[in-house]
Amino acid sequence: MRTLEAQLERLKDRNARFRVITTTYLGSTDIKALDRLARDFGADIRVQYDPRRTRLHAKGWLFRRNTGFDTAYVGSSNLTVSALLDGAEWNVRLSAIATPSLLDKFAATFETYWHSDEYARYDPDDDADRERLERALHIAKGGSTPTSLLVSGLDVRPYPHQQQILEALDAERTLHDRHRNLVVAATGTGKTVIAALDYRRLCAGRDRPSLLFVAHRKEILEQSLRTYREVLGDGTFGELYVGGHVPSQWQHVFASVQSLTGRITEIPADAFHVVVIDEFHHAEAPTYRRLLEHLHPRELLGLTATPERTDGTDVRAFFDGRTAAELRVWDAIAADLLSPFHYFGIADGTDLTAIDWRAGRYADADLDRLYTGNDARARLVLKQLEDKITDPTRMRALGFCVGVAHAEYMARVTNDAGISAKAVTGQTPTAERERAIADLRAGRLAAIFTADLFNEGVDIPEVDTVLFLRPTESPTLFLQQLGRGLRLAEGKAVLTALDFVGHHRSEFRADLRFRALTGATRKDLQRDIEKGFPFLPSGCQIVLDRKVQAEVLRNVRVRLSQRWPALVAKLRAKPTGSLRTFLDEAGLDLSHVVRDKKGRTGWTALQRDAGLLEGGASELGGKLAGRVRAVAHVDDLPRAQAYARLLGPDTTYSDLSPGEQRSARMLFFSLWPDGGGFASYDEGFKRLRNEAEIRSEMRQVIDIAFDGSRHPTTELSDLPGVLLQVHARYSREEILAGLDWGSLRRKPRYFVQGVLRTTIDGRPIDAFLATLRKSSADYSPTTMYRDYPISPTLFHWESQSKTSVNSADGRRYRDGTSTILLFVRREKTGEFGTEPYTFLGPAEYVSHTGDRPIAITWRLECPMPADLYADVAVAL
Numbered sequence: 001m002r003t004l005e006a007q008l009e010r011l012k013d014r015n016a017r018f019r020v021i022t023t024t025y026l027g028s029t030d031i032k033a034l035d036r037l038a039r040d041f042g043a044d045i046r047v048q049y050d051p052r053r054t055r056l057h058a059k060g061w062l063f064r065r066n067t068g069f070d071t072a073y074v075g076s077s078n079l080t081v082s083a084l085l086d087g088a089e090w091n092v093r094l095s096a097i098a099t100p101s102l103l104d105k106f107a108a109t110f111e112t113y114w115h116s117d118e119y120a121r122y123d124p125d126d127d128a129d130r131e132r133l134e135r136a137l138h139i140a141k142g143g144s145t146p147t148s149l150l151v152s153g154l155d156v157r158p159y160p161h162q163q164q165i166l167e168a169l170d171a172e173r174t175l176h177d178r179h180r181n182l183v184v185a186a187t188g189t190g191k192t193v194i195a196a197l198d199y200r201r202l203c204a205g206r207d208r209p210s211l212l213f214v215a216h217r218k219e220i221l222e223q224s225l226r227t228y229r230e231v232l233g234d235g236t237f238g239e240l241y242v243g244g245h246v247p248s249q250w251q252h253v254f255a256s257v258q259s260l261t262g263r264i265t266e267i268p269a270d271a272f273h274v275v276v277i278d279e280f281h282h283a284e285a286p287t288y289r290r291l292l293e294h295l296h297p298r299e300l301l302g303l304t305a306t307p308e309r310t311d312g313t314d315v316r317a318f319f320d321g322r323t324a325a326e327l328r329v330w331d332a333i334a335a336d337l338l339s340p341f342h343y344f345g346i347a348d349g350t351d352l353t354a355i356d357w358r359a360g361r362y363a364d365a366d367l368d369r370l371y372t373g374n375d376a377r378a379r380l381v382l383k384q385l386e387d388k389i390t391d392p393t394r395m396r397a398l399g400f401c402v403g404v405a406h407a408e409y410m411a412r413v414t415n416d417a418g419i420s421a422k423a424v425t426g427q428t429p430t431a432e433r434e435r436a437i438a439d440l441r442a443g444r445l446a447a448i449f450t451a452d453l454f455n456e457g458v459d460i461p462e463v464d465t466v467l468f469l470r471p472t473e474s475p476t477l478f479l480q481q482l483g484r485g486l487r488l489a490e491g492k493a494v495l496t497a498l499d500f501v502g503h504h505r506s507e508f509r510a511d512l513r514f515r516a517l518t519g520a521t522r523k524d525l526q527r528d529i530e531k532g533f534p535f536l537p538s539g540c541q542i543v544l545d546r547k548v549q550a551e552v553l554r555n556v557r558v559r560l561s562q563r564w565p566a567l568v569a570k571l572r573a574k575p576t577g578s579l580r581t582f583l584d585e586a587g588l589d590l591s592h593v594v595r596d597k598k599g600r601t602g603w604t605a606l607q608r609d610a611g612l613l614e615g616g617a618s619e620l621g622g623k624l625a626g627r628v629r630a631v632a633h634v635d636d637l638p639r640a641q642a643y644a645r646l647l648g649p650d651t652t653y654s655d656l657s658p659g660e661q662r663s664a665r666m667l668f669f670s671l672w673p674d675g676g677g678f679a680s681y682d683e684g685f686k687r688l689r690n691e692a693e694i695r696s697e698m699r700q701v702i703d704i705a706f707d708g709s710r711h712p713t714t715e716l717s718d719l720p721g722v723l724l725q726v727h728a729r730y731s732r733e734e735i736l737a738g739l740d741w742g743s744l745r746r747k748p749r750y751f752v753q754g755v756l757r758t759t760i761d762g763r764p765i766d767a768f769l770a771t772l773r774k775s776s777a778d779y780s781p782t783t784m785y786r787d788y789p790i791s792p793t794l795f796h797w798e799s800q801s802k803t804s805v806n807s808a809d810g811r812r813y814r815d816g817t818s819t820i821l822l823f824v825r826r827e828k829t830g831e832f833g834t835e836p837y838t839f840l841g842p843a844e845y846v847s848h849t850g851d852r853p854i855a856i857t858w859r860l861e862c863p864m865p866a867d868l869y870a871d872v873a874v875a876l
Contacts, residue, residue: 001033008041021113023048024133027140031133035124046119049136062106070096072106108788108796112873115791117157156231161331162194163866167711168325169198173299174712175637181324182280182302182316186483187459189327189337191303192224195276196231198301202274203232209273209298211238211252214260214291218243220278221254228252257287269296280304280315292318306480329479329486330519331870333537338486340539341495343517346384347547348377350502352471357507361473367402371409371470377500378413381467384498385419389465392419395496396440397447397465400472400481407449410469414447421447461487468499471508475516482517494539501548509587510555517542521831522589526556564600564609567593571610579603579700590704591831594629602628603700604693613693620687624694629832630670634702635709636728643667643702646685647695653681659721662738666723669733669742673749680744711838711865718819718842719760726841726862732769735823735837739767755800755809757818764818768797769837772872773827786855787824789873792863795822795843799854810854814845820858826872838868 011018020043022029029047037043062072075091094103113119123129158166165183172178185191195213202209213228215221218240225238239247241255250271260267275295280302282288292300307315307323316323332338350370356363371377385392401407407423414421422436422445433453439445441462449469463485472478485495504510511525518536520528528535529552533542544552570586582603583590595601600609602625607613617625634640642663645651653664661681668684669675678684688695713725724730724738736742736751741758756767770787787797803809812818823837830836843858863869 001036008037012040012042018043019110019114020045021048021110021119022046024050024136024140027137027142029133029137031124031130031137034122034133038122038124045122046114047122047133047136048119049132050118060106060110062103062110068096070103070107072103074106104786108786108790111790111796115794118159156193156197158194158197159190159335160866160870161327161335161337162190162197164331164870165194165325165327166197166201167866169301170201171710171712172324175709176707178320178322178324179298180300180302180319182304182307182319182322183325183327184304184307184323185327186329186332186338186486187305188461188487189332189335191305192227192278193231195278195301195303196224196228199228199274199276200231202299208232208252210271211274211276212272212295212297213238213254213276213278214257214288215254215278216257216282218256221256224278225254228254257282257291260291261287264291264294267295269294271295273298274301275299276301276303278303280318281306305483307476328519329482329517330537333486333540337488338483339488339492339495340537341482341486341497342388342541343497343499343543344384344388345499345501345542345544345548345552346380347545347551348380348500348502350374350377352502352508353505355505357505360507362471362505362508364402367470368406371402372405373409375413378410381410381469381498381500382414382417382419384500385465388496388498393446394443395446395465396443396460396462397467398460398463398481398484399447399449399467399469401449401451402470403451406469407451410449411447414449419446421445421449423449425451425453459487460484461489462492463487464489464492464495466495466497468497471502471504472513473508475509475512478513479516501551503551504555506558508555509559510552511559514542514552514556522556522559522591523831526553529553529556564606567606568609571606571612575610575612577607577612579697580704583704589831590632590701594632594701594832601625602694603697607693618691621691621694624671624688624691627671628694628698628701630731630733631667631698631702632705632832633729633731633836634705635711636713636725637706638725639663639666639723639728640702640706642723644699647688647699647702649689649692649695651685651689653685659723662721662740663723665737665742666734669737669748670731673733673747675744675747675749678744710867714841714862716841719763722760724839726839727865729836729838730823731834731836735767735769735839739765739821753800757809764812765821766812766818767821767823770797770822770824771826771828772824789864789869790857792866792869793860794846795840795858795860797822797856797858799856801853803852803854805848805851805854813854813856814848816845820844822858822860824868824872826868838865840864 018041020037022034022045024047034045038045058074059076059078060072060074062070064070072094073091074094075089077089077091094106096103121129122133165185169181169183172181183191183194185194199211213221213224215224221240221242225240229235229237238252238254239245239249241247241253241259247253253272272295275297277288277300281304302315302319304315329338333340352362355366355370385395389395399407399410401410404423404425404427407425411421411423422439424433424436428436436445436448437460440448441460447465466482466485468481472481482497485497511522514520514529515522515525518525518528518533529544529549536542571582574582574585576582576585579593582588583593593601593603593606600606604613604621605617605625608617631643634643642660646664646667651664653661656664664681664685668681671688672678672684676684678687711727713728716722716724716726722738724735730738732751733742733748736748736756739756739758740760741751741756742748754769756765756769758765758767772787787795789795799809799813805814813820820843822840822843824840825835825837827835840860840862842861844861846857846859848854848856
């Protein structure tokens, strides 16, 4: 601090704003230094108090200047003696002139962190702040964490990944009336916190509903009770029913399944409004099944890291085959909840095309014969261990094999190579199995080879190497196996995953594995494979050797193309008039049938080509088939219901109410952006009534689209009669028609600007349409506006390049005389062609900088959906 005192004094004397972000990671932050920065130099300080999270490890300094010639320094120099006096540090200088894009990225990242809930203020004169910081630094230095059932008094807020799951649960209940919901998240990612936060939401505005939380161990129940008390801020909440503890109130009970078994019939079926079952993969066990069959709560919430069991059953059957919310591996690693991974796809030279394929998977007996005794493949495995692992004798590895013979063979050849290994299978006695696990954790054993034993239910955080020695058809099971090594553990920097890949049959879905791993869409996956997966979380790598890359690309391209004759053949093989049934049985996405391509497209055309519909398409029907995709994003109930009525057999535009006519215009221009050559809306809907097959297809597409909706929506209370719902997705045509701009005189097809000025009932409206990930191929330098969310409630937006602060538009933006509506999309194109916009709702002016263009910060009336924010936020 002494080396900077003079400069910091001058900064304070000039009343310059001085902001500092720091972390408690490693416990190296000095409280005295923070106190001086705040008290002596007027610094505004925010701290990431969670010592487990390592995201903030960069060092950077940004200096704003009134001239606009801002500068920044980024590198290894932090505010320490060694860095400022005698350390050999490396830093790079950025400037608004030479490197404007990097400087903008720095500033945007800082602002995103600053406004994030993960960073809380630090006031040295606030006892609670000081106590919180001291406790966090103590834990970061290796001190113990609290274990009592008393509450700390802290306000528990969801992390971004938890907020996404909470919003998904809310959507399942409020949008789809589903009250049996399953949450899938890896061990160690805070499933119990999610359940407690979800319960707190269910309590909002009413008495706390009765609760039963079920787990199978006392330690889990005690920890869960503490979590609920922390979240609710109530140290008296809940009672234990385990290990001699017996509830007296029976209102909020944390019980072991063993305790409940003896008296389950004594508990009324509706005694508990909310039932939460931890580790739901145990649900097939008789004790859990009796409990589930007896109780009938208003809300059932299942928590598991492993929905697919080793016996082939899938607990999603208890939830109509659905997962309400799933924490992606990608998001968990980015949030520092799981270990980074290095995944290597290695060609093993085996030909699997002749292996029998039954019930969606390879025949295990055939695989076992192929792999067991395959010395060439075993030598390849050992060679790759030598190449990829610093010292294989000190690794802690799990190897997933086909069967007992394969596991025993791999253990034998690994031991022969001087690497201590053991086969552990379902035939291994329990005591021997537990001893092997203990030896692996302690480092006395380097590898365990198993067959369907460690897919679920076993937690070994020390595992740092995973070997995929058999093809895993299920992407869920693949993630469960990978997850055995993703737990954070002291001394483990990264998980190494070696996947030995053969030449697969055409039925094998390699694309599902990588989509599950990365969260990529089908189209993005091909690009990612070709470019070496450039957008993984920090510290992660996916490396495919040349043969594996070619194999996976071939598989992905086949799935992407889904040639029309193949779809026709599938429908002929299993005829159905239901689009949903066809997609489910064929394992296809809606975009496989409702295509953004020239040529044949749509369910009606597919049925006709499969011989399920007679006759040919009319000229109008053929044109409309290419526009069915325009309703494939409908995700709010009012619009889905309105469109379904309008697609009925007797719609007459002139007979509709003004609000219904607005809805009708939204649908009309979705189908005919250029007006279709019609003289009136009635003429267009009259022609549409003659196309029964297309209308049926559109209704089915809307049903499927709405069924996948993930965001609860709300009305625009200040604009009655407008159908637009906050957080729903809309095409440009729907936005223009919904805001009374689009008409037969002003056709939406010809509107290409990003700013719409209109009036509704005499009220001025400015609607901004922003694409957040712009490509230089689609946007000119003057339209590459920097638009991004700063936080879920703050949005940075740039005006058109010629707009000045003192222009009529500039003044209107600032003085609040116009209602500002904000629509955003991730990128220009999506799976159905042009990407729709998510309506973020009304926005209020906060501040601005610059001129021509003006950079404005808006405050959103409704926070952004958590999943959208996580996907597009600069610093996430």
